[in-house]
Amino acid sequence: MEKDNVVLLDFWPSSYGMRVKIALEEKRVSYECKQEDFQDKSSLLLEMNPVYKMIPVLVHNGKPICESLNIVEYIDEAWNHKPSLLPSDPYKRSQAKFWGDYIDKHIYNIGKKVWTGKGKEQEEGKKKFIECLKTLEGELGEKPYFGGDDFGYVDVALIPFTSWFYTYETYGKLSIEEECPKLVAWAKRCMEKESVAKSLPHPHKIYGFAMQYKQNHGLD
Amino acid sequence: MEKDNVVLLDFWPSSYGMRVKIALEEKRVSYECKQEDFQDKSSLLLEMNPVYKMIPVLVHNGKPICESLNIVEYIDEAWNHKPSLLPSDPYKRSQAKFWGDYIDKHIYNIGKKVWTGKGKEQEEGKKKFIECLKTLEGELGEKPYFGGDDFGYVDVALIPFTSWFYTYETYGKLSIEEECPKLVAWAKRCMEKESVAKSLPHPHKIYGFAMQYKQNHGLD
Structure with a gap:
């Protein structure tokens, strides 16, 4: 069998890109990471994701997978050796996917109101953001990981957003640790994993990016 | 093995509920369908889907699956006999899921602007709606079904919305068949399947519901 050719089209502050990096690291898949410039998207990106023209895109032996x-x-399926990210039991799989989807539907959009919003919009964003995190903390319960004893799909889905926590906290004037101590303990536990530590930028670097973004978009 | 107890919490005009009925029919699973009243949600719904409090919910031997x-x-996984709705090949699965997700992100919200919007909002909705359908028609290509030779996951995801086409066309003053003839031919092909024909309400019944909805919400 020929060696796999694996390319990730990425933009480093993207929590969505970080998810892919963590999953590849968990499976010990070697890959090349190409950074995209949003002002000047590569022809490869436009060709590989013509519908959304967005990162991340995984290009595996020339074939794109998006979202x-x-x-x-x-x-998890193409490199089906251990560790498995999703459980094999259909019911447990459905629950993991439900929570992955919940994270997708809520965290980015509500979080953005926390770090870019002003006044009432920001206050409402903060309230909803904490509600979401508490809902997720409730799902975590007393388990070490969302996946149970092992780090899994929901952990991969959520952990990248913790690299943005410092940014949310600084702009939103809030303490996530005070509101959701168990979730923050979970995040620290995940950061002890090499796959996660290697894939998440330092929170201060994210904050620097956010500051620049707000300046560029007249949001500061 | 005890007989499966399968209950669907549903609301009959919901395209999302129809998807579940088609999938259950495809697998020949017997189920009980309970209609929900949105003005007075059942305690079962609130208990089974505490996060969204929305239909459809499948309750399988007492355990809920949402979304x-x-x-x-x-x-497809719990009753893993034929027909399979998703392909077994990881790449083909990823492509099917991409299009299912595309339908989820676009059709309902944009379609709603077509049948409830007015003036510029409606015109923009119509334009985007046709663009989405053309994108989907492009993905269908010359295949009989989105799944290829066999009816599958993406077909299940999209076909329920065709029961709303008459409503979109009437309120939006448009002809989907003129814009997307291949997609309408696909819809007719799907309607020849018993699983689909049994699960979709008559388009005039949907239109009656839509008319009543608009009256109740001061949108007519």
Whole structure:
């Protein structure tokens, strides 16, 4: 069998791109990471994701897979050796996917109101954001990981957003640790994993990016 | 093995509920369908889907599965006999899921602008709606079904919305058949399947519901 050719089209502050990196690291898949410039998208990106023209895209032996959780699932199935990210039991799989989808539907959009919003919009964003995190903390319960004893799909889906926590906290003037101590303990536990530590930028680097973004978009 | 107890919490005009019915029919699973009243949600619904409090919910031997495409996938895995709705090849699975997700992200919200919007909002909705359908028609290509030679996951995801086409066309003053003849031919092909014909309400019944909805919400 020829060696796999695996390329990730990425933009480093993207939590969605980080998910893919963690999944590839978990499976010990070697890959090349290409950074995209949003002001000047590569012809490869436009060709590989003509529908959304967005990262992340995984290009596996020339064939594209788009949408981050779809990619994570693909990685779990295409490299089907251990560790498995999704459980094999259909019911447990459905529950993991429900929570992955919940994260996708809520965290980015509500989080953005926390770090770019002003006044009432920001206050409402903060309230909803904490509600979401508490819902997720409730699902975590007393388990070490969302996946149970082992780090899994929902952990991969959520952990990248913790690299943005410092940014949310600084702009939103809030303490996530005070509100959701168990979730923050979970995040620290995940950061002890090499796959996660290697894939998440330092929170201060994210904050620097956010500051620049707000300046560029007249949001500061 | 005890007989499966399968209950679907549903609301009959919901395209999302129809997806679940088609999948259950495809697998020849017997189920009980309970209609929900949105003005007075059942305690069962609130208990089974505490996060969204929305239909459809599949309750299988007392355990809930929420979110329609998640349910369709669960049905495919829990009753893993033929016909399979998703392909077994990881790459083909990822492509099917990409298009299922595309339908989820676009059709309902844009379609709603077509049948409830006015003036510029409606015109923009119509334009985007036709663009989406053309994108889907492009993905269908010359295949009989999105699944290829066999009816599958993407077909299940999209076909329920065709029961709303008459409503979109009437309120939006447009002809989907003129814009997307191959997609309409596909819809007719799908309607020849018993699983689909049994699960989709008559388009005039949907239109009656839509008319009543608009009256109740001061949108007519």
